[in-house]
Amino acid sequence: MSLQAAAAIFLSTFVLSACAPRTPAPAGAVYSYEITPPPDGSWTLKVEATFEGSPGDRLVAPEAAGSVREVVLARGADTTPLAREGDAWLAPPSCRTRCTIRYDLDLDAVAAACHRMDCDRRVGDAIIGRASTFMLRPRPMGDAVVRVRVAGPDVARFATGLRRDPEGGYVFAARELGEASFTAFGAIRRAQLAIPGSRARVELALLGPPLAMGDQGVAGFVVESASCVAGLFGRFPVDATVFVVPVRGSRSVVFGRVMSLAGASVALLVGDATPASSVHDEWVVVHELFHLGTPSFVGEGHWLEEGLATYYEPIARERAGWMTEAELWSHFVREMPRGLRATGDAPELEERDDTDSTYWGGALFAFLADVNVRAASGGAHSLDDVIRAVLDREGDGTHASRVADFLRDGDAAATNHELTAAYGSWAVRGQNPDLDALWRKLGISRIADPRAGSERSASREATVVLRDDAPWAAIRRGIAGVGVQHAGSELH
Ligand SMILES: [Zn+2]
Structure with a gap:
């Protein structure tokens, strides 16, 4: 399986989990977890969870089935074991207002039960997985606020990317649980x-x-x-x-x-x-x-997230001097055709979930939009302005956004409608661009047969020559960050 295919499967896993229907919870529902990382020599995570306003009467831990131990209701110093029914524990009625549950999680057993790449795994003297793994939680969760605090003498044996709470610990919304951060325990x-x-x-x-x-x-x-x-x-x-x-x-x-x-x-x-x-x-x-x-497009726009990353990753490395301009265009000439729509494919990128359509179909959208924004603005604006404006207005990857918001903000930043036009013609109607004509216009000539579909590791070899007397050579150089563009100087 290619890396990108694996990545696509992982992301689709997330999209499915992030799109689970939400159930309204009483206003102000808060689930607070205090976790005590295990000391060296142990993999038993101690958890105390306090549920306020829980709408569910079942407590579940889908990622850690079979590894949760000693689940008890705590009232002061008194504890009462919770009854289990199938894969769930029965939540006492007090959880609808406020209850405190304690349990142990055998992290080593969780890791041993994982046979995929995207679940908890043992790495030397550490275990890495998702923060959601250790959360026994109401089913349904509702729209609760989730807080996590780390306690005990071994807080250094814990690392996470969860959003920091200015009041201490970490905080996120229950609807974000499907992306609740990689988290590690042990030697770090x-x-x-x-x-x-x-x-x-x-x-x-x-x-x-x-x-x-x-x-x-x-x-x-x-x-x-x-x-x-x-x-x-x-x-x-x-x-x-x-x-x-x-x-x-x-x-x-x-x-x-x-x-x-x-x-x-x-x-x-x-x-x-x-x-x-x-x-x-x-x-x-x-x-x-x-x-x-880029913001996270939840339930749509997988092609946009991956397309932007696929387009900009080699551009960023070329602008940083990691590769030459000829190597950058060799890469694009070789790989961009993978994104073209084949006979029988749905016209909308949103409806095509194969790896090439998602990554290179998305990259083609970014490329066409970039070229056309630059051409229409005489080189004054580009897709760079679009991604910066979207970051400022819609937020970074910790924020959810919509494809429509990306297009609206992007058109405003580009000062034209080329972004939306490229979206309509390519991403919606699936009109294949004439890539050979585009390469010629940009001043890119092949000197060897492109190895479409070849492994990325072989992509360093330049298979093009670049001509600066081509009609859109300034656009090509602008994308590569080479030299200074003069508005309208070489545009037709
Ligand atoms: Zn990606």
Whole structure:
């Protein structure tokens, strides 16, 4: 399975969970968890949960079935075991107003029961999973506020990207539970990373044995990748926690995923033999960090999120000097055709969920919009203005937004309607662009047959030559960040 295919499956998993129907809860429902991370030598997480205004009479832990122990109702010093029925515990009526439940969670058993890539896993002396795993919770949850506090002598054996509560601990909405942040327990080596020119707090959480490049090498790699992304948005978009998980025997970054709605977190699976000298060839980290700069389109717009990241990741690396302009366009000439609509495909990108349509179909939308915004504005505006305006108005990856809001804000920033026009012609009506004509107009000539569908690792070889006397050469150079554009100078 390709990395992007795996990523697509992971994201679709999230979309399904994030779109579960919500049930109204009494106003002011609050679920507060106080967790005590286990000491070295134990994997028993102690949890005390207080439910106020719960609409459900069942308590469930879907991600940790079979690993929750000793569930009791606590009244002062008195405790009463809760009855179990199937996969649920029966919540006492007092939970509709206020009740306190205590339980243990066997984290090691949770990890042992996971046989997919996107659930809890043991990494050396640590376990990484989702924050929702440890939350025994009312079913239905309703529109509750969820608070998490960490207690005990081993708070350093806990790391999460959950949204920080100014009053202490962490806070998010029950509807965000499907993206409730990567979270780790156990031995964690951590560092606060400073991203040049940005005030965002980026925490690095390193799990398992050190990589060959060393912890300093990993920190430098993440800072450099974050700086690429900051260059696109004008700043690093949001506070985030980046988890690095080693993969034995591999020499590259093998997987990455963002969970951001309840607070920004990124998990990176990095080959433990990845050489420090090859980090500029790595695209996954820049791709994932880019996601933090766009709002989350929940229940729609998967193609837009992935398309923007797929388009901008190589552009960011080229503008940062990680690759040449010829290598950037070689990559696009080779890969963009993967996004074209095939006979029999639905016209709307929203209706096509295959990997190529989602990633490269989405990237084609970004490319067409960028070129046309630049052409219509005489080079004065671009898709860069669009993504920066959307970040300012709709928020970063911790905020939910709509495709319609993206288009409205984007058109305003572009000062024309080319974004919406590209959306209509390509993303809705599925009118394939004439890519060969577009490459010629931009001054891009192939010098070798494109290897459409080839592995990304082979993409460094330049297979194009660039001509600066082409009609839209200034647009091409503007996208690549080469030289200074003069409004209207070469536009037709
Ligand atoms: Zn992605």
